[in-house]
Amino acid sequence: MAMELKESSHSKQTTELMTMVQAINNGLRTMLEEDERIILLGEDIGKNGGVFRATEGLYDVFGDNRVIDTPLSEAGIIGTSIGLSVNGFRPVAEIQFLGFIYPAYEQIMTHVSRIRMRTMGHFTVPMVIRAPYGAGIRAPDIHSDSTEALFTHMPGLKVVCPSGPYDAKGLLIAAMEDPDPVLVLENMRSYRAQREEVPVGKYAVEIGKGKLVREGTDITIIAWGAMIAIAEKAADHMEKKGVLCEVIDLRTLYPIDREIIAESVQKTTRAVIVHEAHSTGGLGNDIVSIINDTSFLYLRAPIERVTGFDVPVPLFALEDHYTPTVARVIEGIERVLDF
């Protein structure tokens, strides 16, 4: 984190304590000021400031032409954003909850992700899609999905998933400056879970780079989004037992940072992958492949995956049983160590 600040030309810029949702708001504001091609589209993002207040105050500053309350139509939001993108704008579309993105799935899968390729680079779609995701806030049905793997499976789309305020703003700005479409997944329970010092000016966190959030020698835990906090608690617990866990925050889910995974696993020789999404077809399987491809002969035990189950995310009375818990991660770590 500190390194990135040094690398940037804004190393002396002032910082403020921000929650993740404040950092996202600040990132949107920074780029609306910086780049007149940026426009925001979404349901309830204008006057209301977004259902999570991610766009609070932006409508008052930048007006209805740049912070646009749209009709209630996800396919319409993404489809028109494609047209805006190919004709000079840089739309940042908010989908109110990831669980409501499915009407736009066709637009993303068939057009957003392949227009560059289908026109040999003539038309491009430098748009950003922001979507809150994940369980754990006692939200109503469908609001808690964690279906990142549906999107990492789409060739031509980048997917990022910050776990805290600094990365959220930096990745969002990187997404807005990226020449290709980027889906930014924002975990709902992380929105106000912690505050961090965040530069008030412009900076970017490079897409495609994971982050070592905790150094260790005995086992690597790979996670992202809300699972970082769970992984760290499990690591705290293991440390008391003399086991030093290394924790990697993947941050970008496509393209995945293979080097950070390989380097860590080759050092620790063991790995546990934690994700909130369903097990089958989950991104954990791709990470297992990466470890297989890069580090197979270093491994001292099979890789464990601690994930959501192969069931629809339940209504909230059972949601704590759906998402990986600290206790499940600890058991996963112990299974690897005891192999």
Next chain:
Amino acid sequence: MEQDYPIKRIIDNEGFLLDSSYESQISEKLAKEFYYHMVRVRTFDRKAINLQRQGRLGTYAPFEGQEASQVGSALALESADWIFPTYRDHGATLTFGADMVRTYLYWNGRVEGCVPPEGKNIFPPAVPIATQIPHAVGAAWAEKMKGTTNSAITYFGDGATSEGDFHEGLNFASVFKVPVVFFNQNNGYAISVPLDRQMNSATIAQKSIAYGIPGVRIDGNDCFAVYFETKKAFEHARSGKGPTLIEAVTWRTGAHTTADDPTKYRSDDEGKDFVDPIDRLEMFMKNYGYWDDEWASGIREKTDLEIEAAVEAMESFPAAEVRDLFNNVFENMPTQLIEQKDIYLAHLRRV
């Protein structure tokens, strides 16, 4: 267009009959039935908000203001009909026979809340927008294929008309002359977005033209207009003539949900002309000599007791079973899911 689709009213805002042709059809019994159900569902709704504030219920989507639309339309159904509601339509589902305890359970994150009473064709509330519209078309289409006279009604808001599923549902229903009633509650807002930002059309009823089906615009706060126009739409459906689009013009008096703050986007004077549908019915009953103070307080007392008992039953309902996380995903659980379940249950026994 507004002239082509005038708002149909049977009683005015002061509770006087505007259309004397209905005089013979509106009995004291009918008025009292409407009043009872509207008071009942409002008490349910207000209690839900209170429970949420006290941390005894999850996020809740109130329907206050829309009682005449929901009760009036639900009373027009026959018992074997189908109902496809949203999360803001408990006024309709409770009137049609949904279980109150389970309706509260739904908002406490309990899947038991999605299960209708035996023999009642009540679909779980649709949480994405407009997705239930094609479902209703399919269920009604099945009734037609089976040769029954049963029908289906689907509820949706003004915002839902912007989704593709609205178009697809209405198109299918019109092509296949499906016996379905599209009941739109135009309550002025989709969360924070007002109607004039949702659509360029002056009315929702006029969208029926595009499908070649009847469209009618009614005062959604006039329970009689709602009831008789919905009845007509059902007669149209049951006689093989296909669907009708009803636009019930009403008002969401409160927030989108208990997590929403309408002062962010709605000024105080908006909705100032709104006359509460229950007050309006009370005025009507007083104007025509149907009102009885003792009866009314009896209704309130009975309703309060029912709701207190429902809350108590909701709160003493057996705790959620972890196995229900895995059960019913399929009829026969696949091996890998059995394994996930067994591993997790064993884990729970250890921790």
